[in-house]
Amino acid sequence: MTYCFYICASLCLIIFQTTIIPHIPLFNNFYDLLIPFIIYLGLFRPAREGILFILVSGFLMDNLSGGPFGLYLTTYLWLFIVVKLIIKYLHARNNILLLFIVAAGVLMENLIFIVSIFLSIPDSQFLAITIRTVIFQILWGVCTGFFLLTFFNHIHNKLQKWFNKLIDEKS
């Protein structure tokens, strides 16, 4: 059930951000929607559950993106590891953590991308629009991250309860 939810959620998020978001001008500078989901897995779910999903979604994103293959896989994996390290010191339900962790994740992804671009094209120029886009993405992360994390947690719990009830009824 849990894995089914992960697969459905990741597919929905990937399809949403590659087909619908590009057509909405408001979301021109929106961040990668899989970031909050990976952070959610890191914060609230056991490591063994999340790791498989991260490998699959990273692989999918690498195939859809024009970046070097493995870039998303690396980003998601590191993001997951960092979140797991953070919750060793902070409580996963800490409101301040929930408020800023998605923004931090967005920043981390962009930094990894910048480093990767510098490695592949050393004479790359980063224009003002690039910095502005990253700032907008971070702001979007601050504004929506908390709600998305809460939403994923809520939906997952509801589905889990429903599934358990269904099993109880059958047995």
Next chain:
Amino acid sequence: MFSKKMVIILGAVALIVVNIIILSANSGRYSSYGSGRTVFFLIAPFQKTVTQSIQFFKKIWGHYFFLISVAKENDNLKKAISHAIDENNKYREIEISNFRLRNLLNFRKTMNSKVIVAEVIGQAPSFWFKTIIIDKGKSDGVKKGLPVVVPEGIAGQVIDVSCNYSKVLLIIDRNSAVDALVQRTRDRGLIKGQSDGRCLSKYVLRKHDIKVGDTVVSSGLDGVFPKGLRVGYISEIVKPDSGIFQEVTVTPYIDFEKLEEVLVVLDPPKHDFLSKQ
């Protein structure tokens, strides 16, 4: 002399006669001799109130039923309008699509190479990498490295192919490079993508007389894109104090945000130097 019965009959007849005479006398004019005003004064307000009340309730009753039918009619009209708007929108979309496809078809006719029309079904999930996914793949003859064009100019190059879908690297991506020349002066440069949706023309010598607004076309020397296809126009020229090259910014004619259909050139012209390799 007269019996009582006779007196009553005579009295009644006299009353009738008098009555007829009075009625006959008053038939030519109407007058209540002032009593009417008094009666009106006393009765009319009540009549008015009662009549108005009746009219009020009658209206409410009538409007209630009327409103029900009006509400139903309103609902139906709203549905009809919504349907009409939907239809209208559909026709408008078809019209726009028709125009776009005609444009594409006309462009296709001008091309000597074999081309295939593909629909854009997805865009890159990241701001950093500019790619699109199209609905044509190996089964349609698409191969890695084939050029992708639209009537406005060069769109990109196929970088990954599956059975029914392909990934196209747009010319505005940092990893993209197109060998191009300025149409007016025939000066060459290498068009590289930037993240802001524009391109840089690299290795353009300072001595070259190029101007803002000049059109840049593909040179065909990169062995990927057919010669003479539009890439964009020069939107900015910076001549640094030192160095032998000038910094030229090229803005593509294509609005990549609105790319919906593209043409994949299936048999791009091959150069001798490529076939010899």
